[in-house]
Amino acid sequence: MAPKLRLDSRGIGAMLKSAGVASAVEAAAEATLSNVGAVQAHDGQVVPVEISTGTTDRAVARVTLLHAAGLGLQAKHGTLTKAAQAAGLQVRGG
Numbered sequence: 001m002a003p004k005l006r007l008d009s010r011g012i013g014a015m016l017k018s019a020g021v022a023s024a025v026e027a028a029a030e031a032t033l034s035n036v037g038a039v040q041a042h043d044g045q046v047v048p049v050e051i052s053t054g055t056t057d058r059a060v061a062r063v064t065l066l067h068a069a070g071l072g073l074q075a076k077h078g079t080l081t082k083a084a085q086a087a088g089l090q091v092r093g094g
Helices: 009-016 019-036 070-077 079-086
Strands: 049-055 059-065
């Protein structure tokens, strides 16, 4: 019989909020941002891209297309998905 394993939920939570994990998450977001490159909307305007960081139950970083056409660019061309994959991140639906 396999030995019983007990997870340290508080320890795992503390690790996921740690500066080291936050740094790794931010580095992945920066790599994604650099892979987005210069994106243009249908009207020819350059679409600005922003990173925002924070903490929920873990360290998080969001890469956002800051233009009204951003949602359409992601839906039609997968702009952020392709950039994240090029950064070596695994992208799953949901």
